[in-house]
Amino acid sequence: MKAVELAKAYNPKDFEERIYQQWMDDKAFAPSEDGRDHFTIVMPPPNVTGILHMGHALNNTLQDIIIRYKRMTGYRTLWVPGTDHAGIATQNVVERQLAKEGLRRQDLGREKFIERTWTVKHKHHAIISSQLKKMGCSCDWDHERFTMDEGLSRAVREAFVTLYERGLIYKGKYLVNYCPKCGTALADDEVEYENMPGKLYDVRYPYADGSGYITVATTRPETMFGDVAVAVHPDDERYKDIVGKELLLPLTDRKIRIIADSFVEKDFGTGMVKITPAHDPNDWECGRRNNLEAINLLNPDGTLNENVPEKYRGLDPVSARRLVVEDLREGGYLVRETDHAHDVGHCYRCHTVVEPYLSDQWFVSMKGMAEKALKALSDGDIVFYPKRWENTYIHWMESIRDWCISRQLWWGHRIPVWYCRDCGEMIVSREDVTECPKCHSHNLEQDPDVLDTWFSSWLWPFSTLGWPDRTKDLDTFFPTNTLVSAYDIIFFWISRMIMASEEFMVNAPFRDIVITGLVRDKQGRKMSKSLGNGIDPLEVIDVYGADAMKFTLCYLAAQGQDVQIDMDSFKMGSRFANKIWNATRFLLMNAEGRSLVPVTPDRLDVMDKWIYTRLNRTVEAISRAMDGYRFNDAAQAVYSYFWNDFCDWYVEAAKRRLFSGSDAAKDLSFSIMIDLLSKGMRLLHPFLSFVTEEIWQKLPGSSGLLISQSYPTVDLAFDFPSEAELVSHLQEAVRIVRAARSQLGIAPEKKFSVVIRPSSGFGAAALFEDQKDLMAAFMGASELVVDTSASVDTSQAFPSNALGYEVFSFVKEAIDVPAEITKLRAEIAKAEKSLEGTMKKLSNPQFVQNAKKEAVAKEESKKAEFEEVISKCREHISLLEKLA
RNA sequence: GGAGGAUUAGCUCAGCGGGAGAGCGCCUGCCUUACAAGCAGGAUGUCACAAGUUCAAUCCUUGUAUCCUCCACCA
Numbered sequence: 020m021k022a023v024e025l026a027k028a029y030n031p032k033d034f035e036e037r038i039y040q041q042w043m044d045d046k047a048f049a050p051s052e053d054g055r056d057h058f059t060i061v062m063p064p065p066n067v068t069g070i071l072h073m074g075h076a077l078n079n080t081l082q083d084i085i086i087r088y089k090r091m092t093g094y095r096t097l098w099v100p101g102t103d104h105a106g107i108a109t110q111n112v113v114e115r116q117l118a119k120e121g122l123r124r125q126d127l128g129r130e131k132f133i134e135r136t137w138t139v140k141h142k143h144h145a146i147i148s149s150q151l152k153k154m155g156c157s158c159d160w161d162h163e164r165f166t167m168d169e170g171l172s173r174a175v176r177e178a179f180v181t182l183y184e185r186g187l188i189y190k191g192k193y194l195v196n197y198c199p200k201c202g203t204a205l206a207d208d209e210v211e212y213e214n215m216p217g218k219l220y221d222v223r224y225p226y227a228d229g230s231g232y233i234t235v236a237t238t239r240p241e242t243m244f245g246d247v248a249v250a251v252h253p254d255d256e257r258y259k260d261i262v263g264k265e266l267l268l269p270l271t272d273r274k275i276r277i278i279a280d281s282f283v284e285k286d287f288g289t290g291m292v293k294i295t296p297a298h299d300p301n302d303w304e305c306g307r308r309n310n311l312e313a314i315n316l317l318n319p320d321g322t323l324n325e326n327v328p329e330k331y332r333g334l335d336p337v338s339a340r341r342l343v344v345e346d347l348r349e350g351g352y353l354v355r356e357t358d359h360a361h362d363v364g365h366c367y368r369c370h371t372v373v374e375p376y377l378s379d380q381w382f383v384s385m386k387g388m389a390e391k392a393l394k395a396l397s398d399g400d401i402v403f404y405p406k407r408w409e410n411t412y413i414h415w416m417e418s419i420r421d422w423c424i425s426r427q428l429w430w431g432h433r434i435p436v437w438y439c440r441d442c443g444e445m446i447v448s449r450e451d452v453t454e455c456p457k458c459h460s461h462n463l464e465q466d467p468d469v470l471d472t473w474f475s476s477w478l479w480p481f482s483t484l485g486w487p488d489r490t491k492d493l494d495t496f497f498p499t500n501t502l503v504s505a506y507d508i509i510f511f512w513i514s515r516m517i518m519a520s521e522e523f524m525v526n527a528p529f530r531d532i533v534i535t536g537l538v539r540d541k542q543g544r545k546m547s548k549s550l551g552n553g554i555d556p557l558e559v560i561d562v563y564g565a566d567a568m569k570f571t572l573c574y575l576a577a578q579g580q581d582v583q584i585d586m587d588s589f590k591m592g593s594r595f596a597n598k599i600w601n602a603t604r605f606l607l608m609n610a611e612g613r614s615l616v617p618v619t620p621d622r623l624d625v626m627d628k629w630i631y632t633r634l635n636r637t638v639e640a641i642s643r644a645m646d647g648y649r650f651n652d653a654a655q656a657v658y659s660y661f662w663n664d665f666c667d668w669y670v671e672a673a674k675r676r677l678f679s680g681s682d683a684a685k686d687l688s689f690s691i692m693i694d695l696l697s698k699g700m701r702l703l704h705p706f707l708s709f710v711t712e713e714i715w716q717k718l719p720g721s722s723g724l725l726i727s728q729s730y731p732t733v734d735l736a737f738d739f740p741s742e743a744e745l746v747s748h749l750q751e752a753v754r755i756v757r758a759a760r761s762q763l764g765i766a767p768e769k770k771f772s773v774v775i776r777p778s779s780g781f782g783a784a785a786l787f788e789d790q791k792d793l794m795a796a797f798m799g800a801s802e803l804v805v806d807t808s809a810s811v812d813t814s815q816a817f818p819s820n821a822l823g824y825e826v827f828s829f830v831k832e833a834i835d836v837p838a839e840i841t842k843l844r845a846e847i848a849k850a851e852k853s854l855e856g857t858m859k860k861l862s863n864p865q866f867v868q869n870a871k872k873e874a875v876a877k878e879e880s881k882k883a884e885f886e887e888v889i890s891k892c893r894e895h896i897s898l899l900e901k902l903a
Numbered sequence: 904g905g906a907g908g909a910u911u912a913g914c915u916c917a918g919c920g921g922g923a924g925a926g927c928g929c930c931u932g933c934c935u936u937a938c939a940a941g942c943a944g945g946a947u948g949u950c951a952c953a954a955g956u957u958c959a960a961u962c963c964u965u966g967u968a969u970c971c972u973c974c975a976c977c978a
Binding site: 235510579603658 | 905906907908909914915916917918921922925926927931932936937938940941942943944945957958959971972973974975976977978
């Protein structure tokens with residue numbers, strides 16, 4: 020065999036792009052054809068407004084790790100990628116562009132505007148796809164979907180019409196949250212509240228009969244023109260007698276009544292509330308209870324309309340407020356103003372102050388669906404990781420309100436409802452309608468509004484697989500298995516997907532819901548454009564490579580915890596990838612003249628047996644970690660296996676055999692290392708996909724693409740617990756020798772003698788025929804690892820089933836004797852303290868009685884150990900004293 | 904007002920009933936036939952505070968403090 024040249028330095032740019040192309044060419048992401056169990060993930064579709072940020076990188080990294088792991092462990096995997104049209108957000112982007120050209124969307128007209136939006140979509144979609152590819156996401160591009168695809172649009176119509184037919188969708192005039200800037204209604208959870216300083220105004224409302232006045236408190240005096248009553252609490256003794264009296268609304272000539280309603284807090288302000296049903300959600304409810312009129316004061320653009328006195332018309336609420344306050348003061352109505360901080364709703368997209376606005380909107384009634392969704396959880400059909408999110412889910416479902424799904428936008432799914440201009444008939448239809456079924460008029464008009472974006476994304480797990488058609492994909496891959504998402508969209512998206520799926524598929528859309536934390540900067544702040552503290556995944560890939568990014572994120576992604584990172588964090592993954600690269604390079608440059616021989620258990624020495632056993636344990640640890648979505652545990656397991664076990668101990672030990680000995684021995688040693696490396700690449704592949712694939716293809720004896728290989732499993736023929744324990748003792752011994760060398764300042768090239776002799780507390784002997792075999796194995800192994808001349812002290816008899824070791828190093832030169840003695844005394848003191856604790860436990864009859872047997876045994880062995888340490892240290896001290 | 908999370912080494916964070924861990928940083932010595940992006944050794948912690956449960960608590964319970972997030976919301 021010839022040596023294989025691996026580039027001197029690890030440089031991900033040399034191969035990442037090429038490898039991804041290879042995977043694509045090989046159709047490696049497509050689900051396999053055979054009939055194994057399916058494993059499906061649908062990717063949370065990124066918005067086509069922007070480019071992917073670190074949060075997406077984390078999400079998709081975890082999904083990719085799951086899907087690659089499942090693919091290699093034999094599932095028929097499908098990872099569905101796609102993007103979301105993101106109604107408001109995308110429309111905002113285009114409108115901002117237009118604004119720069121001095122245009123509004125109305126100037127273009129609906130059709131042209133949508134056309135233009137599609138170009139924005141195409142542009143961002145291209146960026147997003149290329150980002151996902153650079154990250155190495157192994158999603159099946161043949162299954163890629165967009166929420167406004169023909170098929171998904173049909174799904175949206177099907178869902179809308181079906182719900183309408185089931186009586187779950189209705190239209191009505193309601194008070195909704197309205198963003199004047201976006202010009203559209205918002206759902207309740209699209210409003211973000213922010214505490215802002217404001218003022219509380221106490222205003223006099225005179226009685227209509229001139230017999231005096233009352234005082235009401237308000238933060239929004241400009242809405243007083245919409246007042247239709249003043250409410251007091253029915254039990255409020257102060258106001259019992261005035262309920263029913265008429266008031267004259269200041270600055271107008273309108274009269275309103277005092278009513279009683281129990282939602283009023285007696286203790287807040289004056290205990291009197293003006294009721295403005297069209298401009299406050301509470302007042303709206305109160306108005307409905309008391310059959311009050313709602314007077315809308317706003318134009319769609321947020322300015323005051325014809326229902327206010329002329330001088331205020333056309334003003335925005337803030338300027339109107341200033342003017343109204345001034346006029347109230349002048350008129351002697353304003354009693355006082357006090358500072359009052361309160362929460363004000365803002366649009367979650369453009370951050371404009373949201374106004375409660377009375378308008379015609381479409382709603383989905385949610386109660387029944389929420390009950391089904393709650394049942395899915397209590398039946399165990401869905402499971403949250405971590406579990407604590409279940410409370411949040413339950414709470415949201417239990418306090419759910421109807422969902423406003425109409426948006427006054429142009430970009431999105433047009434509501435499939437037509438109105439006949441001639442007879443007023445309303446037609447809800449799956450197909451486009453051109454003729455009124457009632458009067459046969461062709462004078463029809465489609466509802467101008469579009470649907471909330473989430474009305475398409477809540478269908479995502481099945482609409483992407485072909486629903487409403489009963490496709491083969493839907494049969495094969497639904498329900499999906501795992502959903503990975505950040506917690507900020509549990510309400511928007513996850514909860515609604517569950518409801519939709521229960522409603523349309525009579526099944527949960529997925530079983531495992533993995534909630535990741537958010538990615539934050541090192542100050543713990545959320546990464547955001549406005550703060551400018553974001554890290555661009557592409558930049559990370561450019562500097563460190565995709566594998567480094569992926570591995571680092573995985574390593575830091577403790578279940579559900581936020582991840583705090585900066586650019587330097589990724590060095591971790593980068594160093595690991597580099598280590599893998601170099602370990603391989605080392606082996607391949609020594610391939611010259613070697614040939615591969617079969618690796619069988621009987622040909623292994625003790626170190627070989629140890630590393631194969633470690634490999635088995637690592638496979639188990641990864642399996643456990645992946646089953647519980649504990650990604651950081653999995654990453655840690657592969658890291659310490661490959662670096663600490665394989666590189667630091669095994670390869671170092673194997674060097675001896677590789678560089679000296681017979682050709683046969685060299686071939687065997689080489690073959691074992693190739694085997695381990697090949698298994699190692701398979702083990703690591705889900706976590707560092709590119710570098711392992713690149714290496715795999717260069718390994719002697721490998722064929723095909725690594726991505727399609729099977730994952731290592733626990734191999735009982737290569738499992739040697741006793742040898743593994745022996746080596747862990749050996750490692751301990753070696754560490755002692757090295758520490759002695761380092762602490763005593765013995766030069767590396769200076770050999771010194773080590774005596775190994777048996778001691779108690781080690782039970783691996785049973786496996787060996789006699790002590791000589793054990794010691795031979797031990798010595799053999801130690802020679803590989805420690806650069807010392809070692810000898811066995813056979814002067815003491817081995818206890819029959821308790822073998823062990825202890826290491827003495829005798830070094831006459833270069834010892835600071837008094838310092839050594841001080842150190843040993845400190846060690847004695849420490850051991851004595853530990854011994855004291857142990858003795859306390861052992862002399863406690865309750866401990867001996869109640870504690871687990873292993874715990875007691877452990878304490879006993881600890882006792883022996885401490886005693887031994889103490890006596891050994893004393894022995895050393897006396898030796899040192901003799902030297903001195 | 905409700906709910907949840909965090910508090911462990913200088914920094915970022917794992918662990919979670921029986922001997923305090925990782926990465927980075929720091930100190931010491933090494934360019935040992937891959938890797939100085941490396942190797943070997945080392946120092947560093949009242950596991951926030953207080954009570955309780957237990958033979959045993961960093962881990963469970965309760966309370967306190969500080970920080971963060973979500974939900975609801977009083978004009």
